[in-house]
Amino acid sequence: MIIKRMAAGVLATIGLAAALVAAAPSATAAAKNGVCESNEFCLYYNSGNAGSLVDLVNSQRDYGTGAGCIEFVSTGSGKGQCVKNNTASVWNRTGGPVFVFYNTDFGGVYDKIPAGAKVDLNANVKNDNASQIVGDAELRFPLNVTQAHVKNQSPKWCWDSKVNCHHDYNAADIFVATGSAVVSPVNGTVKSVNVRSSGVGSTVTVKDSFGRLWYFAHMHHNPAPVVTTGQSVTKGQRIGTIGTSAHAVGTDPHLHLDMRVGVDSRVSCSGSGCAGYGFVNNQPLLRTAFLDRPAS
Numbered sequence: 001m002i003i004k005r006m007a008a009g010v011l012a013t014i015g016l017a018a019a020l021v022a023a024a025p026s027a028t029a030a031a032k033n034g035v036c037e038s039n040e041f042c043l044y045y046n047s048g049n050a051g052s053l054v055d056l057v058n059s060q061r062d063y064g065t066g067a068g069c070i071e072f073v074s075t076g077s078g079k080g081q082c083v084k085n086n087t088a089s090v091w092n093r094t095g096g097p098v099f100v101f102y103n104t105d106f107g108g109v110y111d112k113i114p115a116g117a118k119v120d121l122n123a124n125v126k127n128d129n130a131s132q133i134v135g136d137a138e139l140r141f142p143l144n145v146t147q148a149h150v151k152n153q154s155p156k157w158c159w160d161s162k163v164n165c166h167h168d169y170n171a172a173d174i175f176v177a178t179g180s181a182v183v184s185p186v187n188g189t190v191k192s193v194n195v196r197s198s199g200v201g202s203t204v205t206v207k208d209s210f211g212r213l214w215y216f217a218h219m220h221h222n223p224a225p226v227v228t229t230g231q232s233v234t235k236g237q238r239i240g241t242i243g244t245s246a247h248a249v250g251t252d253p254h255l256h257l258d259m260r261v262g263v264d265s266r267v268s269c270s271g272s273g274c275a276g277y278g279f280v281n282n283q284p285l286l287r288t289a290f291l292d293r294p295a296s
């Protein structure tokens with residue numbers, strides 16, 4: 001009996017030690033415990049970091065609604081309510097930027113919250129928040145051209161709008177001259193490369209660490225895209241070239257760019273047939289990237 005008790009005691013001690021080791025990495029950031037700790041991004045029901053809060057550590061494609069939504073958990077005004085479209089202020093303790101978006105899947109207008117900021121959300125997303133990216137969500141403009149170059153095109157991409165302005169679904173058609181370099185807007189992995197001299201021209205897909213799959217179409221076949229499937233790419237790295245095989249039938253040379261989240265391949269669709277597939281409005285992020293380009 002004594003031996004059995006000792007064995008049980010030893011096992012209990014080992015079990016406790018294992019539990020302590022397992023818990024150690026997250027001890028400073030126990031998500032959703034109602035305390036805003038180091039390494040967390042915290043959402044508050046009221047302005048001025050008041051009212052009930054919830055503390056999160058990861059990106060969220062959709063905060064959710066109804067049963068199962070992410071809700072405010074600490075004692076205070078708003079406790080138990082869903083955070084979606086209900087968040088007035090935030091505290092970013094993650095050590096990097098966090099982006100809060102108006103739409104699900106990281107779409108639409110957004111607020112960039114710098115590391116350490118303890119602020120009310122901007123008017124774009126205050127009480128209109130649907131998703132968040134923990135990390136650097138910003139894009140590199142996908143073409144090595146100046147602002148003036150894009151502004152002088154006709155037809156032209158509606159660079160000055162925050163509203164998606166593709167002709168039919170959430171995507172961007174950016175008109176530029178033949179020979180313009182197409183570059184990756186994100187750090188990611190090349191998922192596909194197709195070289196074609198007709199139709200939609202050469203295409204490439206790149207997936208980033210937030211699950212965003214970017215699709216580039218209407219690129220030249222000669223010179224062909226300069227990346228291969230499985231390869232890593234970084235922001236600004238060359239993908240391909242706008243060329244004479246690069247335009248959709250009946251239009252001038254342009255880059256077609258669209259994005260969906262949580263998929264590994266671009267759905268086969270075109271025009272109004274792409275409605276309903278969850279393509280995301282990236283116009284606000286693209287606009288910010290565009291304004292980072294040289295003026296002329």
Ligand SMILES: [Zn+2]
Binds near residue numbers: 166171172173256257
């Ligand atoms: Zn297009």
